[in-house]
Amino acid sequence: MSKLKRFTICALMVLALLSGSLTAAAANGNVTYSGDAGEFIFQPSSDQSVTDLFPEFKDVMPGDTLTQTILVRNDASDKVSVKLYLRALGGHEESQEFLSQLTLAVRAGDSELFHAPSDQTAQLSDWVELGELGSGGEVALTVTLQVPVTLDNRFMDAAGYLDWQFMVEEFPVEQPDDPDQPDEPADPDQPVDPDKPDKPIEPDKPDVPKTGDNVNVGLFTGLFVSSGLLLAVLLWLLLKKKGKKSDG
Amino acid sequence: MSKRRKLGALVLAVALFLTLDATRGTLAYYTTVGTATNVVTSGNIELKIHEQTKDGEPFPSQGIRVYPGDKVSKEVTVENTCDQPFYLRIRLTNGVEKLLASVEDVFAFDLNTADWTLHEDGCYYYNHVLQPGQRTAHLFKEVELVREQVAGRFGGYTLTLTVTAQAVQSKNNPADHPWQAQGWPGAEGGQA
Numbered sequence: 368m369s370k371l372k373r374f375t376i377c378a379l380m381v382l383a384l385l386s387g388s389l390t391a392a393a394a395n396g397n398v399t400y401s402g403d404a405g406e407f408i409f410q411p412s413s414d415q416s417v418t419d420l421f422p423e424f425k426d427v428m429p430g431d432t433l434t435q436t437i438l439v440r441n442d443a444s445d446k447v448s449v450k451l452y453l454r455a456l457g458g459h460e461e462s463q464e465f466l467s468q469l470t471l472a473v474r475a476g477d478s479e480l481f482h483a484p485s486d487q488t489a490q491l492s493d494w495v496e497l498g499e500l501g502s503g504g505e506v507a508l509t510v511t512l513q514v515p516v517t518l519d520n521r522f523m524d525a526a527g528y529l530d531w532q533f534m535v536e537e538f539p540v541e542q543p544d545d546p547d548q549p550d551e552p553a554d555p556d557q558p559v560d561p562d563k564p565d566k567p568i569e570p571d572k573p574d575v576p577k578t579g580d581n582v583n584v585g586l587f588t589g590l591f592v593s594s595g596l597l598l599a600v601l602l603w604l605l606l607k608k609k610g611k612k613s614d615g
Numbered sequence: 616m617s618k619r620r621k622l623g624a625l626v627l628a629v630a631l632f633l634t635l636d637a638t639r640g641t642l643a644y645y646t647t648v649g650t651a652t653n654v655v656t657s658g659n660i661e662l663k664i665h666e667q668t669k670d671g672e673p674f675p676s677q678g679i680r681v682y683p684g685d686k687v688s689k690e691v692t693v694e695n696t697c698d699q700p701f702y703l704r705i706r707l708t709n710g711v712e713k714l715l716a717s718v719e720d721v722f723a724f725d726l727n728t729a730d731w732t733l734h735e736d737g738c739y740y741y742n743h744v745l746q747p748g749q750r751t752a753h754l755f756k757e758v759e760l761v762r763e764q765v766a767g768r769f770g771g772y773t774l775t776l777t778v779t780a781q782a783v784q785s786k787n788n789p790a791d792h793p794w795q796a797q798g799w800p801g802a803e804g805g806q807a
Contacts, residue, residue, distance in 0.1 A: 398651070407649030418651040426658035426698060429798075430787025456650070469655065485655065512655065516787060520800070523659040530652050537645045594631040601625045 395436045396420030396510075400451075400535050402443025407533055415526060421510070427469075430516040437508040439533065441500035446542065448501045449535040452494040453508075456530035458486030466527035470513040475506060485512065485529060494534060501540070660782050661697035662745075666690070669756065678773065684762040693741070693780050694750040701782040702793040703741040705731075705754055710775040721764045722776055724755035732792075740793040744785045754778075 397410040398420065413419035423435035441449045458466040466486035473481040475497055483489035498506050666674040669688040681687055693703055709722055730752040731739045741751050758776065765774075783798045790796040 396653075398649075400647070400649075403645065405647070407647070407651075409649070409651045413654055415654040415656070416652040419654050420651050421653045421655060424653075424655045426656060428658045428699060428784055428786050465657070466655065514657075516797075518657070522657050525657045527655045528652055529655075530650055532648055532650050534646065534648045590631065594628050597624070598628040601621065601628060604621065605625075
């Protein structure tokens with residue numbers, strides 16, 4: 368086989384592989400939290416909105432049922448974990464007539480978070496917790512849009528805008544032991560006792576899922592301040608009494 | 616307050632203070648909110664009617680002078696100018712000085728029956744789904760002014776031939792024949 372033929376075949380194979388990978392996956396929306404009270408990064412954006420998370424809901428037609436994923440990711444440092452929340456603010460006023468024709472559903476795993484006309488806030492009127500994420504963790508939201516087959520002609524070329532809000536609360540994470548301190552070396556002279564079998568190797572402990580708490584911050588802050596004040600008062604009384612004794 | 620009680624209160628206060636100091640580590644550092652404005656857009660159906668002579672020139676919009684029995688070159692095609700595939704139909708109506716008359720009366724056509732089907736509703740349905748960017752095969756290429764119908768009747772008059780094209784989405788709208796598709800519009804649609 369000539370060099371040119373071999374090159375052409377290789378080029379076609381590479382092109383075929385690339386085409387396959389490019390057309391394989393539907394586009395996702397992505398929400399990334401960068402940490403340290405930094406910004407959220409929303410992708411992929413669109414001509415209509417720089418924070419647009421709906422790449423698959425464009426040029427929808429009557430009868431369409433479309434599904435896409437939104438990945439929410441925590442890129443904060445491993446010194447913090449985050450609790451993640453979502454709520455809907457509803458459709459913009461000028462979009463409500465169009466958006467009210469369409470049905471939107473949002474799921475996180477097995478939980479249905481929202482199922483209503485897409486202009487509504489419905490089950491997402493208040494903050495809903497999506498989970499607690501360590502550094503690099505992510506949660507996937509599955510979003511489905513249903514367009515009725517009876518959608519009127521007057522909604523051709525329409526655009527509907529609806530707002531979602533994401534919130535994170537950062538929590539510090541206990542840091543592991545100093546990795547620079549080396550382990551004690553094993554004693555090479557210690558003989559192996561045949562009567563005592565080797566200790567089985569403990570499998571790596573799985574990551575203990577982080578659990579959040581529902582601390583009443585106000586109560587504990589109040590107690591903290593009160594105990595500090597009590598301490599100060601008692602110390603003052605003690606010093607006052609000592610002062611009287613030395614005078615007397 | 617007795618000495619013992621004061622000492623007890625002091626110990627309790629210190630213990631409580633130290634315990635609460637340790638709990639500071641479980642309180643949140645920061646809270647951040649971000650807003651995403653998401654957008655849903657809908658598609659559309661658009662078409663364009665092309666009328667041209669056999670030389671590829673646009674058919675004159677002001678019309679041409681003809682005589683009974685004349686055959687005029689006029690090729691009619693339709694182009695899909697949107698991003699959605701659709702079914703297509705054309706209705707031909709003719710008129711005399713803006714009045715309607717039956718098309719069989721004055722005009723005859725060399726109809727392309729391989730790609731178009733005349734249905735009982737009087738419309739010519741394109742036999743294929745027209746994809747975005749595609750153009751149909753011609754409906755007809757030639758129009759004849761039928762001598763027997765016009766001689767002695769319409770001398771000096773302006774006769775009109777109106778081509779009306781209508782389309783309906785084929786996505787989510789399966790049909791064995793295009794006239795069976797749902798959603799055919801009324802009087803809207805492209806007109807030449």
